[in-house]
Amino acid sequence: MRILVISDIHANLTALETVLDHAVEFDAVWCLGDLVGYGPDPNECIQKVQELPGLLCVMGNHDAAAIGQIDTMTFNPEARTALEWTQNTLVEESISFLKKLPETIENNSVLITHGSPRKPVWEYLMDVQTATVNFAHFSTPFCFVGHTHLPVTFTLKSGNSSSRLKVPVPNTRIDLTPRMIINPGSVGQPRDNDPRAAYAIYYPAQGIWDYRRIEYDIPSVQARMAKENLPARHILRLESGW
Secondary structure (H helix, E strand, O other), X not given: OOEEEEOOOOOOHHHHHHHHHHHOOOOEEEEOOOOOOOOOOHHHHHHHHHXXXXXXXXXXXXXXXXXXXXXXXXXXXHHHHHHHHHHHHOOHHHHHHHHOXXXXXXXXXXXXXXXXXXXXXXXXXXXXXXXXXXXXXXXXXXXXXXXXOOOEEEEOOOOOOOOEEEOOOOOEEEEOOOOEEEEOOOOOOOOOOOOOEEEEEEEOOOOEEEEEEEOOOHHHHHHHHHHOOOOHHHHHHOOXXX
């Protein structure tokens, strides 16, 4: 069993298609939210994700804002501009899909969510202290999250009072040991100073996390964003992954 784990596509169809081609074969796809926001291809990304096999998909904060479940005024001005454009661009089929997304899904040994087990849509897990508190909010051996756009693992071993943070090396395999919170990074807008699209292949039977990065055609995405007058800062940041 090979499960493709993706997160934070952010309406970047070029990055998504590159990831799907690079992953080659997979039996199921788990998407950790934020299909839309920032990028120029919201409807195309939603349609592509819907077609993927064995799909499990949760709601991200940009997904929720795009369908009016979160006030766009809670976002910074540039993100708000992109969200307002997204709201005006989404077709009914896309809106319907986003409205049906749950905040969490538990599948055997894994809880999947966007932000955190404690606050699924909004909370960022960026430090050991916040991550450690969140281990009390799920009972499965593993939790897969997105939202920060940063590939990272947090491990809490039995008897320890604090979790351990580790940044995985790109294109390596990790042996998973309970209990862990794992973030695959962002497909469409990485923020770890590496502009390559990030994703993972999860092998549940073997307990292996195959963390991967792949280059994609960033200039073509930037051109589409510029054509739609999306914020210049969002266009520029794709080049360096910040």
